[in-house]
Amino acid sequence: MNSPELTFPAPERTHLRLGFVALSDAAPLAVAALRDLGARHGITIELCRQPSWAAVRDTLLSGEIDAAHALYGLVYGVQLGIGGPQSDMAVLMVLNRNGQAITLSRPLADAIEHGASVKEALHSLGRPPVIAQTFPTGTHAMWLYYWLAAQGVHPLRDVQSIVIPPPRMADALVEGALDGFCAGEPWHAVAEARNAGKTVTYTSEIWPDHPEKVLACRRDFAALYPNTARALVRTMLDACAWLDASAHRGEIAEALSSSALLGVPRELIEPRLVASGGDARALPVRFFDGGAVNYPRVSDGLWFITQYRRWGMLDADIDDEAIAASVNQTALYRDAAQAAGIAVPAERHAATFCDGRVWDGSDAAGYLAGFSVRA
Known part of the structure; x- marks a missing residue:
């Protein structure tokens, strides 16, 4: 990345432990660590794989890790005290947009493919379908609830929603414990490779180009x-910029396949990481795009709070926008981006959802x- 160098005082901490969950969109952290991109900025990075998003939350709060690849909604759930013990949290930047999905069991997916509505297919089970997401206040819960509601299915009354760590999703679908799940790739x-779902x-x-994972830390950090x-x-902006090249996506897919990171064959990681698996319905996962991906808009955080209120998870009389402005570290991000010569996008951005x-x-x-x- 060619940019004018603006200098800041040396980092107060030089070795950082970063948490991640086994997902393809942990790629920026993997790139930063494997390519030692922090050296240019005076830091070293140690990756700390976590078994679940609850573990990411707990290790962040305990100080066992310094920062993490985290669900946007995990940060806000902790901030609001509805996703675990309340603690003041910080979103430093957005790591990626897009790259998640909803998979249903083969019978349900086949019924929809042959003309049944989502509501009709789920109703055909004769019982509430069991559909997993990854954290109660997380992005996947919110995407799942929004999509179901747009299909005329009430996510709190018509569906049994449960929490499962992402790496367990495919196994649970194969075992028949689930009728579907919403999570990230490569799961x-x-x-699909195991013929359990579509x-x-x-x-x-x-939500086209929705924010997904963020670089999160405690606000006191x-x-x-x-x-x-x-x-x-x-460092993470450098990693996200490196990932813009499709050849680099293939390279990191190979690295992610290792047992220390995802432990999934490259051929199951690479297609959806590089080009959405060839499915024209999907927008590709985005990591940088000249910095358009990474700015932590306050309005993005505020959207999650609207959904918590929509689904009865939050009824506190608080200033929602002020909360979002305190969590999303826009000034710190601007400093870092401007030092790297990266443009900062507009604060306001209109997005049109699947329900119009x-x-x-x-x-x-x-x-x-x-x-x-709504609830």
Whole structure:
């Protein structure tokens, strides 16, 4: 990345432990560690694989790890005290957009493929379908709930939603414990390879170019070690930029296949990491695009709070936008991006969802009031 170098004081901490879950979109962390991209910015990175998102939360809060590849909604759940013990959290940057999906069992997916509506297919089971997501306040729960509601299926009344760590999803579908799941890759590709299910929708069809994983830390970490936090953001921006090249995606797919990272064959990782597996319905997973991916818009965080209110997970009388502004470290990100010569996108951005609703963060209360399907 060619950029003018603006210098900051040396990082207060030089060795950082970063948590991740076995998912293809942990690629920026893998790139940063394997290519030692932190050296340029005065830091070294140690990757710490976690078995679940709950483990990421717990190790972040205990200080066992310094920062993590985390679900956007995990950060907000902890901040609000509805996804675990309340703690002030920070979103340093967005690591990727798109790249998630919903897979249903073969019989259900085949019924939909042959003309049944999602509602009809699920109703044909004669019982509430069991569909897994990865964390109660996480992105996958919110994508799943939004999509089901748009199909006329109430996600809290018509479906049994359970939490399973991403690497367990395909196994649970094979075992018949699930009727479907919403998670990241490569677990949808694994489920299809094992003939247990089919991807019925991609999350980019629900919210095109939606924010997904973020670089997260406790807010006291960012406050105590601001130079370290900026160095970490710059390192991850370098990693995300490296991932823009399709040849590099193939290279990191090989690295991700190792047992220390995902432990999944490259041929199941690479297609959906490089080009959405050839499915025209899906937008490709995005890591950088000149920095358009990475800015932690306050409105993105605010959207998650609207969904928690929609589904009865949050009823506290708080200033939602102020909470989002305190979590998303826009000033710190701007410092790091501008030092690297990376453009910062506009604060407001309108997105049109699968149900035709438009979100730009300008009227959260009005947006929330417009949902007919809610808790």
